[in-house]
Amino acid sequence: MTAAAHVPPAARPAPAPVRRHQWLATLRTVVRTPRGAIGLGLALSVTLLAAIGPAIAPRSPTALLTVPFAKPSSQFPLGSDFLGRDVLSRVLAGGWVLLVMAVAATALGIIVGAAAGISAAYLRGWTDSFIMRTVDVILAFPQLVFALLLVSVIGPKLWLIVLAVGLSHAPQVARVLRSATLEISERDYVKAVELQGMRPPKVMRQEILPNLISPLMVETGLRLTYSIVIMAGLAFLGFGQQPPAANWGSMINENRIGLTLNPWAVIAPALLIALLTIGTNTFTDAVARVTIGVDRRPEEAALVDDLGLQEVK
Amino acid sequence: MSVATASVRRGSSRAAAHPIRTLVIRRAALGLVTLLLVSVVVFLATEVLPGNAAFAVLGRSANPVRLHALERQLHLNRGLLDQYWTWLSGLFSGRLGNSLANGQPVWSLVEPRLVNSAVLVLLAGAIGTVVGVVLGAVAALRKDGWFDHVSSVGALAVTSLPEFVIAITLVIVFATNVWHLLPAVSLLPPGSYAWSQPQLLILPVATLVIVIVPYLFRMMRGAMIEALESDYVEMARLKGVPEWRVVFTHALPSAMAPTIQVIGLNFLYLAGGVVVVEYVFNYPGIGQGLVFAVGNRDIPVVQFIVLVLAAFYVFMNILTDVIALLASPRRRIPREP
Numbered sequence: 001m002t003a004a005a006h007v008p009p010a011a012r013p014a015p016a017p018v019r020r021h022q023w024l025a026t027l028r029t030v031v032r033t034p035r036g037a038i039g040l041g042l043a044l045s046v047t048l049l050a051a052i053g054p055a056i057a058p059r060s061p062t063a064l065l066t067v068p069f070a071k072p073s074s075q076f077p078l079g080s081d082f083l084g085r086d087v088l089s090r091v092l093a094g095g096w097v098l099l100v101m102a103v104a105a106t107a108l109g110i111i112v113g114a115a116a117g118i119s120a121a122y123l124r125g126w127t128d129s130f131i132m133r134t135v136d137v138i139l140a141f142p143q144l145v146f147a148l149l150l151v152s153v154i155g156p157k158l159w160l161i162v163l164a165v166g167l168s169h170a171p172q173v174a175r176v177l178r179s180a181t182l183e184i185s186e187r188d189y190v191k192a193v194e195l196q197g198m199r200p201p202k203v204m205r206q207e208i209l210p211n212l213i214s215p216l217m218v219e220t221g222l223r224l225t226y227s228i229v230i231m232a233g234l235a236f237l238g239f240g241q242q243p244p245a246a247n248w249g250s251m252i253n254e255n256r257i258g259l260t261l262n263p264w265a266v267i268a269p270a271l272l273i274a275l276l277t278i279g280t281n282t283f284t285d286a287v288a289r290v291t292i293g294v295d296r297r298p299e300e301a302a303l304v305d306d307l308g309l310q311e312v313k
Numbered sequence: 314m315s316v317a318t319a320s321v322r323r324g325s326s327r328a329a330a331h332p333i334r335t336l337v338i339r340r341a342a343l344g345l346v347t348l349l350l351v352s353v354v355v356f357l358a359t360e361v362l363p364g365n366a367a368f369a370v371l372g373r374s375a376n377p378v379r380l381h382a383l384e385r386q387l388h389l390n391r392g393l394l395d396q397y398w399t400w401l402s403g404l405f406s407g408r409l410g411n412s413l414a415n416g417q418p419v420w421s422l423v424e425p426r427l428v429n430s431a432v433l434v435l436l437a438g439a440i441g442t443v444v445g446v447v448l449g450a451v452a453a454l455r456k457d458g459w460f461d462h463v464s465s466v467g468a469l470a471v472t473s474l475p476e477f478v479i480a481i482t483l484v485i486v487f488a489t490n491v492w493h494l495l496p497a498v499s500l501l502p503p504g505s506y507a508w509s510q511p512q513l514l515i516l517p518v519a520t521l522v523i524v525i526v527p528y529l530f531r532m533m534r535g536a537m538i539e540a541l542e543s544d545y546v547e548m549a550r551l552k553g554v555p556e557w558r559v560v561f562t563h564a565l566p567s568a569m570a571p572t573i574q575v576i577g578l579n580f581l582y583l584a585g586g587v588v589v590v591e592y593v594f595n596y597p598g599i600g601q602g603l604v605f606a607v608g609n610r611d612i613p614v615v616q617f618i619v620l621v622l623a624a625f626y627v628f629m630n631i632l633t634d635v636i637a638l639l640a641s642p643r644r645r646i647p648r649e650p
């Protein structure tokens with residue numbers, strides 16, 4: 001506070017040390033790292049398959065075509081499922097809803113979490129206490145259990161699942177961005193615009209948010225991975241798209257009784273989910289290495305911070 | 314340096330004993346408040362959200378007469394505060410109500426499941442902790458060696474896998490397609506205890522161990538590398554302390570401090586992780602009970618299980634915070650302004 005008081009009232013605030021589209025430059029650097037390239041390659045191939053899958057599926061994903069759990073043949077390259085439907089067509093059709101829901105939940109969690117975390121750190125006082133207490137309450141539920149609680153009352157509606165998963169992400173995001181904002185709001189250029197009388201909402205939007213691009217990118221990748229895991233998990237438990245819709249998560253559950261007859265009905269969707277989450281997670285790890293420069297995720301870094309230990313270089 | 318440290322210690326020792334107790338008490342009080350708020354959230358979510366519990370239970374078979382009768386049974390016809398109070402005081406006096414699915418008391422349904430889940434969580438947590446700490450320390454000692462590279466990449470890949478993918482993989486390898494060594498699912502009837510057939514525990518425990526090890530491994534490896542590169546370890550080496558003593562008495566203890574919190578976080582994770590894993594292996598614990606209850610919209614059972622899981626969460630949070638507080642001396646001294 002005292003340091004900022006020396007700035008003459010007429011002085012223009014120093015431009016924030018942020019380039020336009022810094023995140024694009026970061027992404028370019030990340031893609032050039034081996035981890036970044038592998039992660040992006042995996043995630044994009046699965047996404048592409050899920051996106052064009054419904055259009056290129058050779059048969060109807062819901063038609064009963066042959067005997068249950070038929071072995072792979074030239075007619076049905078991945079065999080048939082527990083009702084005699086074509087596994088290949090179901091695999092091709094069963095990814096895009098999962099992906100869209102995961103992306104929507106991630107966006108919701110990041111927006112709500114970032115708004116809460118930045119406001120808590122910048123406005124302090126009772127706003128901070130109120131937001132962080134709410135965060136503690138939501139954090140007391142395991143994410144999947146929070147979604148199950150809402151589903152138990154309203155039923156497995158897709159919008160509800162997106163809402164529940166998105167909201168359960170918000171506290172974690174808020175925590176990470178709160179600690180990043182606390183540090184930024186002490187910087188001189190923020191103090192300078194404050195002295196010029198800039199309103200808090202504008203300070204947060206124009207001066208603080210652009211400096212949070214790195215943690216935001218890492219958080220987005222991390223939450224996307226978790227969203228996919230939780231969404232697929234809910235579908236696996238039977239609380240996603242309802243039958244007869246094809247969904248990678250529910251396919252694994254439906255067909256595991258026939259593992260010895262036609263394992264491909266389980267292996268194919270499980271493999272796609274695995275490649276997708278490994279891809280997004282590896283890419284996020286590469287982003288974290290490039291932006292934060294440590295071999296540590298923001299959640300781990302926050303933990304170390306919390307304990308008052310020194311940062312590793 | 315040593316004089317300064319000594320004087321700080323002497324100066325704060327009288328004051329430090331007190332702040333730490335205050336910190337612990339305050340942390341516990343905060344946890345109780347959180348738990349109370351959690352109960353409000355569970356109550357509001359299950360009783361007040363559009364399409365209240367009575368409607369949710371009856372579903373399509375709802376007609377005004379049945380709806381009214383069930384609303385009375387669930388006390389939905391009374392005021393909100395009155396409902397909450399009845400519900401909360403019922404929790405504390407052991408009157409948890411009856412399951413809507415089969416009319417049995419909630420406690421008798423949940424009690425054996427609680428025991429089974431506790432067995433699963435404790436076993437997986439204990440084994441996972443030992444494995445994670447040992448692997449992390451070994452990787453740090455052989456930093457940039459082949460073991461470090463293989464295990465780091467492996468940890469990164471496994472962290473991102475959903476539990477049910479790991480579980481299904483284990484089933485394919487050990488129970489069905491490759492070898493038939495272990496039972497793929499447990500055939501224990503609900504209400505019996507897991508230790509009557511210990512081999513049923515192997516795959517669920519193995520799945521949870523695989524899920525929790527990577528996080529601990531990464532943290533332990535990082536903390537251990539940091540400790541091994543620190544000045545006091547170099548000092549010990551220069552003084553000629555044998556390498557095994559450097560590792561076990563100097564580096565390992567200081568690397569454990571941040572790791573303790575991760576061990577706590579892993580137990581927290583397990584509280585949610587049991588849901589999917591118990592369902593996969595048909596293991597009669599509270600996770601599977603929760604999935605069944607959500608499927609049947611058995612609200613009293615859902616309420617109770619969610620509250621138990623949340624209480625465990627809050628309690629573990631307090632416990633890890635307190636242990637971390639005691640384990641890292643720096644935090645005991647109030648930070649300078």
